[in-house]
Amino acid sequence: MSYDLDQFIAECRATLQKDPGPAGREAIRLRLESLLQNKDFLQQHCSDETPAGLHVLHDDPELGFQVLAHINEKARISPPHDHGHSWAIYGQATSHTDMTEYERVDDGSNPDTAELKVIKQYRLMPGQAGIYQDGAIHSIDYPDKSRFVRVTGTNLDNITRSRFDPKTGRIAQMTPQRAT
Numbered sequence: 001m002s003y004d005l006d007q008f009i010a011e012c013r014a015t016l017q018k019d020p021g022p023a024g025r026e027a028i029r030l031r032l033e034s035l036l037q038n039k040d041f042l043q044q045h046c047s048d049e050t051p052a053g054l055h056v057l058h059d060d061p062e063l064g065f066q067v068l069a070h071i072n073e074k075a076r077i078s079p080p081h082d083h084g085h086s087w088a089i090y091g092q093a094t095s096h097t098d099m100t101e102y103e104r105v106d107d108g109s110n111p112d113t114a115e116l117k118v119i120k121q122y123r124l125m126p127g128q129a130g131i132y133q134d135g136a137i138h139s140i141d142y143p144d145k146s147r148f149v150r151v152t153g154t155n156l157d158n159i160t161r162s163r164f165d166p167k168t169g170r171i172a173q174m175t176p177q178r179a180t
């Protein structure tokens, strides 16, 4: 039998209760890749029949993590951004997402600007999941009909996050999220 959403949520809960740190999240990333092999799950939550938009598949009342399906119709390039004190795992369901990871090379003393250096670039293909630990900065670039499932440590709409102008390094606070 295929690994399904209920099993995935139960495993997220058990894992985060035991180890909420980077190793626990890495275990969740691997299980998300298993969930993305489930054709019934993909058909129900990430197919041409799924209405476009952001769907909350799970909002954990106790631990606060969320499982979200991002059903994107139109291509989008995000600016570099963080996920505040949270973390995020992106699991590709259809098409692809180009990921760029950055590190700050300034000393962090200026609250208004940052200097970013690209440290990693890769393409997430269907069935692959990428992890962005707390404080990590990344940007995403996807074509029309790219769909992905995201797991976040908390509801990102409720926390302070930063985005960075790629040209000037200027830091701005993010407003409630889109698919970033």
Ligand SMILES: [Fe+2]
Pocket: 081, 082, 083, 088, 138, 179, 180
């Ligand atoms: Fe992001």
